Amino acid sequence: MHTSVPVPGSKSETNRALVLGALADGPSSLRGGLDARDTALMRDALRRLGTVIDDSDPERWQIEPPAEPSGDGLIDCGLAGTVMRFVPPIAAFASGEFRFDGDAEARERPLGPLLTALDDLGARIAGQPVGLPFDITGRPDLPGGPVALDASGSSQYISGLLLAGARYRRGVDVRHIGESPVPSRPHVEMTVAMLRERGVRVDTGEENRWVVWPGPIAARNLVIEPDLSNAAVFAAAAAVAGGHITIPDWPTRTRQPGDRIRDILTAFGAVVELDGRGLTVTGGHSLQAVELDLRDASELTPVVAAIAALADGTSTITGVGHIRGHETDRLAALENELNGLGSHVRQTDDGLVIEPRLLHGGTFASYADHRMAHAAALLGLVVPDVVVDDIDCTAKTMPDFPRRWQAMIDDSQRYT
Ligand SMILES: O=C(O)C1=C[C@@H](OP(=O)(O)O)[C@@H](O)[C@H](O)C1
Numbered sequence: 001m002h003t004s005v006p007v008p009g010s011k012s013e014t015n016r017a018l019v020l021g022a023l024a025d026g027p028s029s030l031r032g033g034l035d036a037r038d039t040a041l042m043r044d045a046l047r048r049l050g051t052v053i054d055d056s057d058p059e060r061w062q063i064e065p066p067a068e069p070s071g072d073g074l075i076d077c078g079l080a081g082t083v084m085r086f087v088p089p090i091a092a093f094a095s096g097e098f099r100f101d102g103d104a105e106a107r108e109r110p111l112g113p114l115l116t117a118l119d120d121l122g123a124r125i126a127g128q129p130v131g132l133p134f135d136i137t138g139r140p141d142l143p144g145g146p147v148a149l150d151a152s153g154s155s156q157y158i159s160g161l162l163l164a165g166a167r168y169r170r171g172v173d174v175r176h177i178g179e180s181p182v183p184s185r186p187h188v189e190m191t192v193a194m195l196r197e198r199g200v201r202v203d204t205g206e207e208n209r210w211v212v213w214p215g216p217i218a219a220r221n222l223v224i225e226p227d228l229s230n231a232a233v234f235a236a237a238a239a240v241a242g243g244h245i246t247i248p249d250w251p252t253r254t255r256q257p258g259d260r261i262r263d264i265l266t267a268f269g270a271v272v273e274l275d276g277r278g279l280t281v282t283g284g285h286s287l288q289a290v291e292l293d294l295r296d297a298s299e300l301t302p303v304v305a306a307i308a309a310l311a312d313g314t315s316t317i318t319g320v321g322h323i324r325g326h327e328t329d330r331l332a333a334l335e336n337e338l339n340g341l342g343s344h345v346r347q348t349d350d351g352l353v354i355e356p357r358l359l360h361g362g363t364f365a366s367y368a369d370h371r372m373a374h375a376a377a378l379l380g381l382v383v384p385d386v387v388v389d390d391i392d393c394t395a396k397t398m399p400d401f402p403r404r405w406q407a408m409i410d411d412s413q414r415y416t
């Protein structure tokens with residue numbers, strides 16, 4: 001590998017910026033917003049709630065919020081956790097009747113604690129649904145106030161409540177009461193920081209409690225960072241296949257948990273440098289086994305598990321039991337698919353144990369999960385005849401992943 005691979009904008013930042021733009025007190029703009037399925041679904045969902053979003057210029061999207069969210073009809077969540085967890089808290093105080101649904105796989109994703117919390121805050125949700133599909137009749141006078149929920153299944157329950165909370169009559173005072181910790185904490189911190197940057201008061205002095213004060217959300221123009229979780233698979237390519245890869249525009253300070261890939265690749269034995277050119281990863285030596293708690297950066301698990309399957313000792317990944325509720329049950333999927341290529345992987349309660357084996361080719365199922373497809377692509381660099389059944393599922397967060405991946409390989413071959 002000898003090339004530079006730019007990656008598009010962060011899904012997490014883009015969808016937060018869209019939501020906050022739709023709830024703001026004036027027009028906002030977004031530069032470098034990610035144009036992918038998850039963010040197209042978010043734009044459509046917010047349009048259904050009365051927001052005008054002009055994305056005709058790919059460089060700069062304009063967001064014109066409604067005075068009060070209103071609309072009706074179907075909100076398609078696809079397989080996007082951010083849409084199914086960030087938009088219902090908005091529909092809850094909009095005027096209109098909304099049905100939320102999504103892909104077959106999305107109906108399996110957990111949502112119960114968020115819907116119960118919204119119900120406790122005064123929302124009108126038909127029946128007692130624990131997942132998609134469900135119906136909400138909005139209530140512009142939604143009281144809000146204190147609410148307790150178990151957010152050990154997803155940090156997105158907390159983020160969703162906080163993002164809309166400033167627009168509830170009494171704001172929102174959220175407590176996590178689960179026995180296990182909230183996963184993906186940096187994503188909650190990203191939510192809090194983006195609210196504060198828009199003038200919203202958020203108190204976080206107490207462990208597992210977030211208080212959002214009622215008030216306006218200031219409009220803001222924002223430049224979105226590259227998506228570091230999507231960048232991880234390209235950075236890992238150099239660690240796995242040797243040579244070096246640079247990801248330009250890697251931020252020197254960021255709230256994205258994908259930034260952890262720098263330490264992770266270093267632990268595997270790659271050389272990782274962050275400087276004016278961006279992030280450069282140099283590989284070529286054998287990969288060392290790792291012991292990693294990925295609770296804070298759980299979306300990296302499929303790529304990290306694929307690297308670990310190529311390491312020279314037994315690796316363990318812990319802290320990620322909740323990823324059974326991601327796009328697919330990622331622990332089961334990784335166990336099945338890595339073992340299908342000859343690996344020796346075992347699920348534990350909250351992670352994976354991956355023993356070294358010589359891998360062989362075979363079909364690697366993606367289960368509609370973009371990051372499973374990333375894992376397969378990575379293994380295919382060094383294991384002959386790995387076939388991923390559905391590379392197109394990468395469109396969830398990067399529509400041109402196949403082209404970028406091929407370009408990375410072609411560029412490297414030209415160089416050698
Ligand atoms: O808020 C966000 O943008 C995200 C939060 C995390 O969700 P979980 O807390 O469900 O892991 C992460 O895995 C997901 O990819 C994006």
Ligand SMILES: C=C(OP(=O)(O)O)C(=O)O
Binds near residue numbers: 299326371397
């Ligand atoms: C868990 C993920 O996505 P979502 O936002 O759909 O939860 C992910 O992108 O790895």
